[in-house]
Amino acid sequence: MPHPPQIKIPATYMRGGTSKGVFFRLQDLPASAQQAGGARDALLLRVIGSPDPYAKQIDGMGGGTSSTSKTVILDKSSRADHDVDYLFGQVAIDKAFVDWSGNCGNLSAAVGAFAISAGLVDPARVPHDGAAVVRIWQANIGKTIIAHVPMTGGEVQETGDFELDGVTFPAAEVKLEFLDPAADEDGDGAGSSMFPTGQLVDELEVPGVGTLKATMINAGIPTIFVDAAAIGYVGTELQDAINGDPAALALFELIRAHGALRMGLITDIAQAATRQHTPKVAFVAPPADYVASSGKEVRAGEIDLLVRAMSMGKLHHAMMGTAAVAIGTAAAIPGTLVNLAAGGGARQSVRFGHPSGTLMVGAEAAQEGGEWRVTKAIMSRSARVLMEGAVRVPGNVIA
Template identity: 75%
Template sequence: MVTRQVKIPATYMRGGTSKGVFFALEDLPEVAQQAGAARDALLLRVIGSPDPYGKHTDGMGGATSSTSKTVILSRSSQVDHDVDYLFGQVAIDKAFVDWSGNCGNLTAAVGAFAISKGLVDPERVPNNGICTVRIWQANIHKTILAQVPMVDGEVVECGDFELDGVTFPAAEVQITFVDPADDSDGGSMFPTGNLVDQLEVPTSLVASGKLKATLINAGIPTIFVNAADIGYQGTELQDDINSDAAALSRFEQLRAYGALKMGLIKQLDEIGARQHTPKIAFVAPSTEYNSSSGKLITTADIDLCVRALSMGKLHHAMMGTAAVAIATAAAVPGTLVNLAAGGGEREQICFGHPSGTLKVGASARQVDGQWQVSQVVMSRSARVLMEGWVRIPENSF
């Protein structure tokens, strides 16, 4: 029997410092329009995973956490929202799609795709000006607002907004993460109730057997530790970490201990099924360094340095969801992020990452002894790279 390829309408987009394959839910084969094994298998084949060679040669993925991404959009099922945004992080070397979190970078492209696909009520789309696309993030059940520029009824993609980690300038898209903390069931965005915890870890990981950490669930569950406590400066670039297999293994083990403390897993060995969340990041006071592009980042440019790992590797810039966590933690006096930035109350910070800098703002306040953040705001950009169809063998899902 001859196996044929099926064509599926798709758009390949950059959002922030990530790239992904975007689908309208109604364009997927019927069997993949519901969550389950068929949908996961389809997305794995589109990206080209699992790939033991780690190249994604036979798929649309780019063999990094920033480029092994998929998005499914549909008209929103929620009141006062335009579009439902479902994000799937595809593993590179495993047959696994992680649905546990959001991609903040690709959020910047959601609004443009939704408008172009007619998922936003035409009455809400101005011919000229800014279209506020109300996004329901279906993975984490949160509201995000995207300010998409319009001219002559079309989304503006080109412009002079520069984003470190992206080669060319584009149009600015302001993203507002509304009530980004996961305080469901009456809990705190600090899952242990503490601004700083002390993780009990093996002495093979940290000599003292103890590691200070700020554990926060805002944007995405994140474990923040001090760079100095684990032997780093906070100015490291990708190769400094990703070329060191022992370092990557150590970070993964520390991530497991943090996840256990956060209540995200019940046993350490369960961390393998949560590749996308939680993130682990290390922070340091403002320090001068050269970014991956060679640009000098001075202490006057930034409030602190942050490095974060995604899918087991140091990220080349900063995940958008982790930037939400950084902004939130920085706004709360006493967290490790806040202390690295100099302490005190602050509503905006600029942090240094491997590719340069990023400015983020957050509004935090205490209510009945609990810290709350009403919103986090940052600017990104997005652009359609290719549109048409992806093709995959008919027997692959």
């Protein structure tokens, strides 16, 4: 029986923040995958190596974690005042599923650099030295991200001394601005209510668990925040404490599903299984001393609060960039659980402790007509090309 040969697709493997993903230019994809649909999903699943019942993605570019099971498609933007359109696909590990419902804030740090190197940004807008300002349209959620990409000698500068907890080696700092970050479920840029229930803190009924206080926010990515103590945690937990406990994982998925229903993201509990990337679930606690996964000691006096967040059913090893936007936004609004865990009151930035260390994020919040609005959230990440060339997939993947 003859078998079709592998095909080669130009691609770049990049780290952005504490994530890694395979980046493509839209025009480099096979014709059938240049449009949203089954052919595109099938291609990206095979590129990453999913679905994999072993959960290792050995026969693909994925790394067996939500942070390393990611794809990005970029194209020149047709929108005014934007340079590039950025589409993010979160690839499930053990299921044949690509989730397009949200952004990846970490990989957002790599979008500007890739866009410049791939010729997707007008060269007239890229300085020989200094910082290139790349205007990114985040197509999943219909929002604008501004990336400040360092340039040296006409090339993107990737090396530097900026350190990011969760990343072993230093690199060049990339500053990101997430404009008007309240999530837009239609992806048309029109925006939506930051607090879909109209409340800063809700009573969330979770069968088998009870009634939990929860802050449910659409900012960066839809996120459900609960108090660590209310679910039996202290906020200093590392990955093994959660990911090695099937009962804990089931608890968080239950909270996530019922929170998604309350936020209006799904209309039936069963739909949560087909929307794995969003919403996120995080638990917060006041500052405390702990030892990060790297062995680094984090002191209570160095942080404003503790946050642990779930991604694709597992505790994240650091913090998702989009969830960091949600944390910064919620911290800026007095009365949310995040704000209260940080001590309450008005604030424009917050430093929180996560499993790998600490992270600072800023947000500018104001109340307009009785509703809270955040004009932008700001944080710094880093990015680096790990490999570039072509990724290969069996020819029978493409119809």
